[in-house]
Amino acid sequence: MLRVLELFSGIGGMHCALDLVDLNYEIIAAIDINPIANLVYSSNFPNVPIMNRTIEGIPLNQWEKWHADIWLMSPPCQPFTRQGKQEDLNDRRTNGFIYLMKTILPQLQSKPKYILLENVSGFEYSQAHQLLLNTLETYNYYYQQYLLSPIQFGIPNSRLRYYLIAKQEEKSIDIHSSLIQTRISNFERLYKKIRQQFPSKEFFLEENSFYENDQITNKCSHSSEILIDSNQLMLINDFLISNENSNFELDEKQLKRALHVCDIITCHAKRSFCFTKSYGKYFEGTGSLFRTLSNRIRYFTPQEIANLHCFPLNYHFPEQITIRQAYSLLGNSLNVFVVGVLLENLFERSST
Ligand SMILES: C[S@@+](CC[C@H](N)C(=O)[O-])C[C@H]1O[C@@H](n2cnc3c(N)ncnc32)[C@H](O)[C@@H]1O
DSSP states (O other): OEEEEEESOTTOHHHHHHHHHTOOEEEEEEEOSOHHHHHHHHHHOTTSOEEOSOGGGSOHHHHHHHOOSEEEEOOOOGGGOTTSOOOGGGSGGGHHHHIIIIIIHHHOSSOOSEEEEEEETTGGGSHHHHHHHHHHHHTTEEEEEEEEOGGGGTOSOOOOEEEEEEEEOTTOTTOOOOOEESOOSOOHHHHHHHHHHSOOOGGGOOTTOOTTTTOHHHHSOSOOOOOSOGGGOOOGGGGOSOSOOGGGBOOHHHHHHHHHHOOEEOTTOSOOOOOOTTBTTBOTTSOOEEEOTTSOEEOOOHHHHHHHTTOOTTOOOOTTSOHHHHHHHHHHSOOHHHHHHHHHHHTTOOOO
16 A cells, blocks of 8 residues: 655645545645645545644654655745745745755655655746755656646646656666656546546537637647647536526626626636636636626636536535635645646556
């Protein structure tokens, strides 16, 4: 059984990806400093030991005891985002990652055989990225890097992210890949599973509404390739809980502001903007709004965003979590399907 450490675990997107892939694994610890994220995590995965503390506060002997086979990690992305100050290694939010690269990995006797890391696109230009590659090369890891977005797989949401998968092999000091790939193979098996999880719900469709169709490629906002046939693209419709939802409609004042700056899509859309942690707080650049069949404008609900991130259907937010908190946690989280595909490739599982 694979012994997994989920670092910077948030609401457990990595955990959901392990489930999607059906690996035989045990999460020996999930570590995060955000008690709200930890509450959501434990409500969905009550059997996982969660540590509410900083990564950099955990001493070496604990890492030895864990004897993990794999580290899954999404270090904080704020030090690398274009909107932020880009303080990179000087931003204290990078401390946990630096500790892993400079202190734990070099000294650990029982190094993980596998590592999977997710971060924002732009991370690849950072000093933290250079530190990551240098450390991996020093300790004989093969690695492969990617820039991928769910929209490439026909999932109607843009979320371009940097990913690295690494594997330690004895005597493999000279093989690593500096090329960052924008396509990936071996995704068909999981793609079928996601299609089954979110089947087409044709009954929502109106015959005369087609204007969103076929805009996917020019809205993709980066140069990655679409990896499936254009007739297989999924619709926003497939990820909705219901078309109308009066609880999430914008009021008059919000509408006036939103109409000028927001991306508004219908159930026929084959795309949506990346949902950030500020969705519901600000309009511009935080994610798409939805136009219902009765022409009302509403937010996507947290459950619908979780669907677009391919979380399992039974994933839930406990009652005490506010809508704002749920948006914020989801904005920090990841696309489960894309991470699942990376795991398939890391473990070289067959796609059939
Ligand atoms: C990008 S989010 C990870 C999201 C996660 N993959 C998910 O699916 O929700 C980064 C997480 O790291 C946590 N974090 C930030 N600094 C930390 C530190 N020094 N030690 C432990 N956790 C930290 C934050 O609370 C946040 O939940």
